[in-house]
Amino acid sequence: MTAVTTAPRSIPRRPSAALPDEALLRMLRDMQLIREFENRTMQAYQQAKIGGFCHVYTGQEALVVGTFASVNHDDPIVTAYRDHGHALARGMSPRACMAEMFGRATGCAKGKGGSMHMFDKPNHLYGGHGIVGAQTALGAGLAFAVKYELEVLGRDLASGGNPKKRVALCYLGDGALNQGCLHEAMNLAGLWSLPVIFIVENNLYSMGTSIHRGTTSADDLTKKAAAYEIDGFSFDGMDILSLYDNFKPVADACRDDQKPAFVDIRTYRYKGHSMSDPQKYRTREEVEEYESKRDSIAMLAAHLMRDRACLSEDAWRAMQDELAEIVRDAVKFADESPWPDPKAELYSDVMVSPHPRMSPSGEYVEGACNPILEGQPGGGER
Numbered sequence: 556m557t558a559v560t561t562a563p564r565s566i567p568r569r570p571s572a573a574l575p576d577e578a579l580l581r582m583l584r585d586m587q588l589i590r591e592f593e594n595r596t597m598q599a600y601q602q603a604k605i606g607g608f609c610h611v612y613t614g615q616e617a618l619v620v621g622t623f624a625s626v627n628h629d630d631p632i633v634t635a636y637r638d639h640g641h642a643l644a645r646g647m648s649p650r651a652c653m654a655e656m657f658g659r660a661t662g663c664a665k666g667k668g669g670s671m672h673m674f675d676k677p678n679h680l681y682g683g684h685g686i687v688g689a690q691t692a693l694g695a696g697l698a699f700a701v702k703y704e705l706e707v708l709g710r711d712l713a714s715g716g717n718p719k720k721r722v723a724l725c726y727l728g729d730g731a732l733n734q735g736c737l738h739e740a741m742n743l744a745g746l747w748s749l750p751v752i753f754i755v756e757n758n759l760y761s762m763g764t765s766i767h768r769g770t771t772s773a774d775d776l777t778k779k780a781a782a783y784e785i786d787g788f789s790f791d792g793m794d795i796l797s798l799y800d801n802f803k804p805v806a807d808a809c810r811d812d813q814k815p816a817f818v819d820i821r822t823y824r825y826k827g828h829s830m831s832d833p834q835k836y837r838t839r840e841e842v843e844e845y846e847s848k849r850d851s852i853a854m855l856a857a858h859l860m861r862d863r864a865c866l867s868e869d870a871w872r873a874m875q876d877e878l879a880e881i882v883r884d885a886v887k888f889a890d891e892s893p894w895p896d897p898k899a900e901l902y903s904d905v906m907v908s909p910h911p912r913m914s915p916s917g918e919y920v921e922g923a924c925n926p927i928l929e930g931q932p933g934g935g936e937r
Contacts, residue, residue, distance in 0.1 A: 570803045571796040576865035582624060582795055583859060583866075584874060586616035586852050589640045591875075591882045592649060593826075596639065596656065599886060600830050605656045608685075609670045612640035614825035617795035617851030618756055619644045619726075622820075625803040626722060626810075631679050631697040633690045634726035636671035637756070638683025641726065645678040649885035659892035665922065666895045667904075688734030691753065694725025695740040698751035702813055722810040723751045730761030732770045732779065744815040745783035752809055752816045753780075757792075759821075762828045763836040780817035792820035793849045796858065823849070 571579075593611040600609050612619070619640045623632075634641045642652050647663060655662025656670045664674055671685045681697060684690040701721040704711055711718045731737055732755065744751050755776060761769045772778040777787025790801045802818065809816050823845045827834045859866035903922030 569800045571799045582620050583855050585620045585644050588878050589616045589643050591878050595882045595886050607669050609830045610637040611826050615822045618792040618820050618822045621795040621798035622802055625806045629679055630721050631723045633681045633694045634683050636683050636685045638673045642673040645680045647675045650888045653885040654889040654892050657889040660895045661892040688731035688736045691737040691740040694723055694751050695744050698723040698749035720810050725751055726754045729757045729766050741783045745785050748814050750809050750813045755819045757819050757821050758824045776819040785815050785817050787817045789819040792822035793851050795851055795855050
């Protein structure tokens with residue numbers, strides 16, 4: 556009898572395995588920057604230096620850093636009001652981000668947006684938005700715009716050059732799953748094959764309501780995508796390497812085929828929905844389980860030390876110290892920055908002039924660009 560031999564099956568290489576050490580170290584740095592920034596944000600809020608609503612991103616860092624790493628820097632982004640992490644991961648200056656939350660003139664929106672409204676046009680971040688689910692229509696619109704440039708205009712409106720395939724990322728919390736705007740946006744995205752990825756930042760709680768009490772198909776949210784003939788996926792969002800491995804092929808396919816996708820990314824926020832949340836809907840033991848066993852920063856740092864051997868304990872401590880100093884500088888900068896000038900800013904950059912007999916009344920003017928953004932690529936653009 557002749558023995559039959561077969562060639563061993565080739566095991567596909569994980570996309571994250573092809574990333575150089577520098578890329579993974581950058582991911583770790585970005586996540587730690589967000590973590591440190593949010594720690595200081597909470598302190599400033601408790602000191603009444605930040606007003607209004609404030610929603611920190613602590614615990615969810617891997618989600619935004621991993622998905623941003625999977626796309627190009629000029630792919631447009633829009634998100635909801637838990638947006639500090641998105642702004643920092645996209646490259647916004649920590650000074651501009653913190654100053655905006657302090658309501659100062661040096662903020663990214665010159666102090667007129669605050670915590671929930673981080674905009675950074677040079678970095679293609681088209682805002683955090685405070686109305687639940689409203690940004691989903693804007694996400695579809697951004698995808699329509701880049702597809703229109705590609706297929707109809709044949710030119711990039713910003714540069715005047717040849718357009719290229721782009722994909723828009725639209726982030727939403729699980730509390731937005733039942734908003735009508737999302738379903739209208741998904742319907743149009745499916746009908747028109749718009750290159751938008753609806754990314755659910757599924758931290759299991761809509762404010763204080765468990766996802767299982769708030770929406771149907773909570774254990775399989777991809778069913779909501781199937782209704783609009785959109786490909787749906789569900790990924791772990793705490794392990795950044797696993798997230799990158801799964802999300803990168805989806806983003807590449809949406810870009811290449813100019814089609815939409817819906818991605819449910821399971822994550823967890825360590826803090827309350829907002830700074831005023833007493834968190835009576837979950838136990839401290841549940842939070843500690845994620846913090847001690849599933850923390851995304853700790854897992855990546857351990858991988859870089861143990862498996863990649865590109866990070867030492869001393870280097871990790873030095874990185875943390877450096878980022879802590881950067882954030883302390885951002886707080887100092889924000890605290891010392893001037894307040895917006897009411898005469899210069901009250902009527903600048905609004906949609907229309909007030910009605911003549913309404914109070915207050917004034918003439919519409921176009922405000923100056925924020926100087927702090929001028930050093931960034933495209934920072935002089937309006």
